[in-house]
Amino acid sequence: MQRLYQARDRIEAQFLLDHLARQGFSATLLGDYLAGAAGELPVDIYPTLWLVEDADLPHAREVLARFLAEAQAEVGPPWDCPRCGETVEGAFELCWNCGSGRP
Numbered sequence: 405m406q407r408l409y410q411a412r413d414r415i416e417a418q419f420l421l422d423h424l425a426r427q428g429f430s431a432t433l434l435g436d437y438l439a440g441a442a443g444e445l446p447v448d449i450y451p452t453l454w455l456v457e458d459a460d461l462p463h464a465r466e467v468l469a470r471f472l473a474e475a476q477a478e479v480g481p482p483w484d485c486p487r488c489g490e491t492v493e494g495a496f497e498l499c500w501n502c503g504s505g506r507p
């Protein structure tokens with residue numbers, strides 16, 4: 405098994421795992437049962453994608469990098485709220501802090 409990617413949370417991890425499966429890779433998710441304890445434990449408890457076949461690693465990395473780049477391009481970059489100055493993730497249309505719309 406080869407460590408492929410450490411996800412930010414269980415949702416991202418599952419999303420990427422599904423994508424890899426659709427591309428024919430055999431991958432598994434480890435550590436997601438500990439995500440609820442984040443903040444109290446070292447950072448390596450975040451859900452991590454592992455590749456079952458070592459030989460798939462270079463190709464799987466390529467597929468994952470392309471997929472992440474496309475996902476990022478789709479939601480757009482983070483934006484700064486014109487009212488309160490908070491940085492908001494590109495996926496959101498409203499500022500989480502003050503409720504202002506994206507400029």
Ligand SMILES: [Zn+2]
Pocket residue numbers: 485486487488489490499500501502503504
């Ligand atoms: Zn704001």
